[in-house]
Amino acid sequence: MNKKTIGALFLTAITSSVMAGEMTVISFGGVSKDVQSEAFYKPFEKATGNKVVASEYNGEMGRIKVMVDTNSVNWDAVQVEGPELLRGCDEGLFEHLDTAQFGKPSDFVPGTFSECGAGLLVWSMAIAYNADKLKVAPTGWTDFWDTQKFPGKRGLRRGAKYTLEAALMADGVAYADIYKVLSTQEGVDRAFRKLDQIKPDIQWWEAGAQPMQFLASGDVVMSTAFNGRVFAGQESGANVQIVWKGSIYAIDSWAIPKGSKNKTMAEQFIAFSLRPENQKVHTEKLGYGSTNQQTAALLEPALAARLNTAPTNLGQAMPIDNEFWVNHGEELEQHFNAWVAKTN
Known part of the structure; x- marks a missing residue:
């Protein structure tokens, strides 16, 4: 040296x-x-x-x-x-x-x-399903909303964020236009009208562990979930699968x-x-x-x-718009909570 x-x-x-x-x-x-x-x-x-x-x-x-x-x-x-x-x-x-x-x-x-x-x-919010109990795989938000082809409860996070984006995607809005549409009163109304279609079939979750529990018990046929939770379920041997189309990443x-x-x-x-x-x-x-x-x-x-x-x-996912939620999150969460509380 x-x-x-x-x-x-x-x-x-x-x-x-x-x-x-x-x-x-x-x-x-x-x-x-x-x-x-x-x-x-x-x-x-x-x-x-x-x-x-x-x-x-x-x-x-x-x-x-x-x-x-x-x-x-x-x-x-x-x-x-x-x-x-x-x-x-x-x-x-x-x-x-x-x-x-x-x-x-x-x-x-x-x-x-x-x-x-x-x-x-x-991390991503995506659709997950138990492949042991759902023999036909859903392919995206259109199937999530199709209660005829996929009868049963759906799990959704109890909040405006992710839920309103999903509703607009299910209604045919392109990824690139989601937040532009959601920035208008017409767009917000459109998202909630879409949610009205499956409101009786929704089982809300609040903690990240709940979607996997709901799927394992058969309480829901599919649910939104954090991808890391799905990964953990797969690692533990559960036959739970994920749908990447329309997932939202952050x-x-x-x-x-x-x-x-x-x-x-x-x-x-x-x-x-x-x-x-x-x-x-x-x-x-x-x-x-x-x-x-x-x-x-x-x-x-x-x-x-x-x-x-x-x-x-x-390539099948959309990024969340943090600035949008900083600017509009409070009012949309209030609107969402009022909508959830409505019984009709």
């Missing part, structure tokens, strides 16, 4: 020693937190010498706002959903990111990078609360978590697609084909 190499190694060791520190990463907890520990936290600690303190929350933006407003920020990287990322960035709750350090945008799913966020995973992102004392370390962590080899572990365990399109080459082909980010599946 020459002097130059020895010197470089010595400098690296000193730098690592000096920079070693501790950061707090917040996610949604549960199984995903355990998987993130295996895929991201422990490997990052090993690679950098920095300690990751992992904790969880339920997406409460109020907690972040209080920390920022009182200059007492003790979170360094937080997993957030799209609308919260957009709103939090607008309100100055998150640091602006230099996303160039995370990789080439062309290597990632469109929409991965934004002013304040770097996409961690891609991206969860890492964000850094404004005023984090470990912003540089947090950015290093985010970049590390987006590497294909780390995303591979995350994707294999949870079944949610990787935002890094280079990850697919590291996966077993059969597994890659089951993901929402497989080109064939993503």
Whole structure:
């Protein structure tokens, strides 16, 4: 080993020693937190010498706002959903990111990078059905609404989001026009008229685990569900299948609360978590697609084909419009709740 190499190694060791520190990463907890520990936290600690303190929350933006407003920020990287990322960035709750350090945008799913966020995973809301109990496979929202061909209850998430998009797709509106139509009173009325057609056949769900339970018990013949939940069901041996046509996908992102004392370390962590080899572990365990399109080459082909980010599946899907829901969500949820409460 020459002097130059020895010197470089010595400098690296000193730098690592000096920079070693501790950061707090917040996610949604549960199984995903355990998987993130295996895929991201422990490997990052090993690679950098920095300690990751992992904790969880339920997406409460109020907690972040209080920390920022009182200059007492003790979170360094937080997993957030799209609308919260957009709103939090607008309100100055998150640091602006230099996303160039995370990789080439062309290597990632469109929409991965934004002013304040770097996409961690891609999740989808799709139609799922129990293939042991439904011998003819539904092919999309038209079949979801066809109670003659597919008699029985349908599971839908109790909320305006995803439900109104599905209704308009079932009514023949093209993906590209969904939010344009839903931005008008005529479009909203059209969506609710479509929902009226199957209202007596709807069994509402609120928790992510419920669709799989409803399908397993035969309470519903098909249901909307998070694709990761369907993946978990398949891994446990359930013959539950997913319909990608008309699925709606969204991206969860890492964000850094404004005023984090470990912003540089947090950015290093985010970049590390987006590497294909780390995303591979995350994707294999949870079944949610990787935002890094280079990850697919590291996966077993059969597994890659089951993901929402497989080109064939993503090509049949539409992205959710977070800005639309930030601007119109409150009024549409109120309208939806009033509609659900109506008995006639």
